[in-house]
Amino acid sequence: MYLIMNPKDQVKQALSILDVVSTYIRVEKAGSQFKARCPFHNEKTPSFFLSPDRGTYHCFGCGEHGDIFSFVEKMEAVPFYEALTILADRAGIKLSPYKKEEKDKEPNLISLVQKANKRYEENLQNSAEVKAYLGDRGLTSETIKKFNIGFSLGADFGWRDIFIYLSKEGFSPEEMIEAGLVFKKENEDKYFDRFRGRVMFPIKNTFGNIVGFSARILPKFDDGKTAKYINSPETPIYHKSKILFGYDLAKKSIADKREAILVEGQMDLIMSHQAEVTNVVATSGTAVTDEHIKILKRFADKVLLSFDQDEAGENAMKKCAFLALYGGLDVYIIPKKENVKDTADLIKEFGGEVWKDLISKRVHLIEYLVNNIFEKNNDERERGREVRKEVLPFLRAIESDIDRAYFIKYLASKLNVQEIDILNELKRVKVENVEENISSINKEINLTDKNKFLREILVILNWKKLDEEKFFNKFFEAKDIYKEKFLEFKKDLPEEILEQEIIRIEKEISKNKLYIENEKKFITEILGDLAKVFKIEVLQEEKKLIENKSEKVEEDFQRIGEIYQEIHKIKNLK
Ligand SMILES: [Zn+2]
Known part of the structure; x- marks a missing residue:
């Protein structure tokens, strides 16, 4: 039988979840499955699992799950159709060519930008002047090819070279604007190229698709009024904070x-x-x-x-x-x-x-900073002050206890003081100073981590049937609901991995005993909240099931009403 598959299914058949995920992160084998440290939340031990049979991933830490498409969508922060293009390209599958008439079709900026760069590369090959300039800066012609370096034509082409070229290829001005290659002059119904007379260095995503440009003005066009380098603006396919050049x-x-x-x-x-x-x-x-x-x-x-x-x-x-x-x-x-x-x-x-x-x-950062201070200052006390100001915040940021201990020793001997003195000073380094540089994203991740840890405690308590009912009263109110959640959790995990996971979590709990003791009140509250969340989730699932029934009976409507009331009650529960 001959089957015509849609492009999504074709791509899905050609690429395994393992292929795609290991393009981004380090994956290790775990029984019949594969695991990795989750790319969507901060964790030290892997709870991100791949299921090659089903072509899916699931994180037991933060709950992210999906297939190759949603993975690329999230990793590159691009819409679905762009993710499909990236993966089709990787699989060597041609998506049907873009036609202007298909109005309902999603804009395809990845294709547009690759096309544009073909033009830029041609322009460069046709210009002895630009080639000479790059040769002068030390680049060979192989390097120019390898990095797909191009050139955007300047004023002699009316600032409209790429606009006209892409129009002929069937792209709309709106798409060109969205891709950051063209802009419209205010009060004028005319479009102009953003990059003019510049050497075009393509910026590529993890798979090597071009998503944006860093563009350097060719010296002969440099009138001193425009920036030497300009980059693509943020677009649906280019997020500068998420891409490293090369x-x-x-x-x-x-x-x-x-x-x-x-x-x-x-x-x-x-x-x-x-x-x-x-x-x-x-x-x-x-x-x-x-x-x-x-x-x-x-x-x-x-x-x-x-x-x-x-x-x-x-x-x-x-x-x-x-x-x-x-x-x-x-x-x-x-x-x-x-x-x-x-x-x-x-x-x-x-x-x-x-x-x-x-x-x-190479020199370790801490040694580098200390050497700089010692070169500039001869006075011992002055050196100490500088170290406290310039070095200790970095020392505090070091994650490994062993490394930190090593550098405390190093600093003590350099400054001719006791290790305990360094330790005491280190305690005084303000946490605010350390944390002000970390974006809010990171802080959110830490919160999720705490949440995850608590979820794991719940799993253990349930698994080992620990009799902690008095302490975890609020949690056990929703015990049955939680059990359902737990079975769901278990369904996706092979037995041997589950055992390993449990040993790991138990260790984590014993390591955190003090934390649990100190934070009893906080934990009880959080557990109560979590229990509420689980209960609401289960109720909503039940509601959805009923709503999807093709024929509903009187009791169904009654039950939906009850569910609404129950959810309302749980939400208002203190
Ligand atoms: Zn996760």
Whole structure:
């Protein structure tokens, strides 16, 4: 029998959930399933499970679940149709060509941007001038191809080259605007290209699809009035806080080495690749966010920083180092060569071997900061004050107890004081200072973590049938409801994994005994809330079932009424 499958099913058949997820995160085998540390919430032990048979994922920590499409939608923060395009591209499946007439069709910005870059690449190949400029900056023609570097035509083409080209390809002006390539002049019914007379460096997502651009003005067009670099604006497919320049190409060698090198500009990154140092990514002119750190942490334990040799570079480096430490990465600084502005210049002037040599001479962030202070100050007390101000906040952000202990020892011997003195000072470092840099996203994650921990306690109590009824009174009021939830939980987990999970959670509980003792009141309250949430969820499911019945009887309507009342009652329960 011949079956015509829709593109979604074709793609689903061609790509396994394991393929897609392991493009983004490190996955390990667990019995008949696979598990990973959840990319959607912060956790140290994996509770994110893949089921290859069903082609789905499920996180027992935060409840995220879905298939390859929803995974890419969430990871890239793109709408469904863009996720489909990304995955179809990966599977080598052609989606039906875009036609303007199909008005109800979703806009397809990924296709649009790939098309646009074809044009930019052609423009570059046709311009001896642009090629000469890039050659001058040290790029080979292989590198230009590898990074799909292009050129946007300037004023001599009426500022409308890409607009006209994409119009002929069947894209609408609205889509071009949405993709950030075109803008409309106010009070004028005319569209213009956003990028004009610029070298176009494509910014790619994890799968290597182009989603935006960083564009450098060609020197001959530089009138000093426009910015040297401009980037694509935020679009439905490009979120600057979630994308690191070069990540698609660097991912594999980052995973092999378990370390990533972070540089500032795309030229730094491209020159480094050309010098065969490939575990490099660039922030590309945007501030580093904790989202970027999370991306690095998927495959790396260490990050090596090589920022520009100026005050702005030093400040950006410190902010980034802080976020990286706080995110659980080990941070090293790559030493600089005197009077060399950035990594690109270094490689161009001194060659790749010097770059590799400097990488091997990396210094841990704490030592780097201390060395700087010691170079500037001779006075012992002054040094101590500077260390307290400049170094201790970083020391406090170090996640590993062992590492922190090591550096406390190091600082004590450097400053000629007792370790206990450093420890006491460390306690006085204000928590606000440490946390002000962390975005609200991260704080939400921590809350979810607490929630998750409590959910796990519930699982254990139920599993072991612990007689804690007095303490967990409120919880047991909803015991039956909870049991249903628990069975649902169990249904998805093979027996052997469940056992492992339980041992892990038990350990966590014994580790947190003190916390439970101290927070009895808080926990009881939260448990009460959770029980309410579960109860409401179950009632709503029941309601949905009844509502979906094709033929309803009198009792059904009565039951729906009761459910409404029950939900209302639970919500108002104190
Ligand atoms: Zn999760």
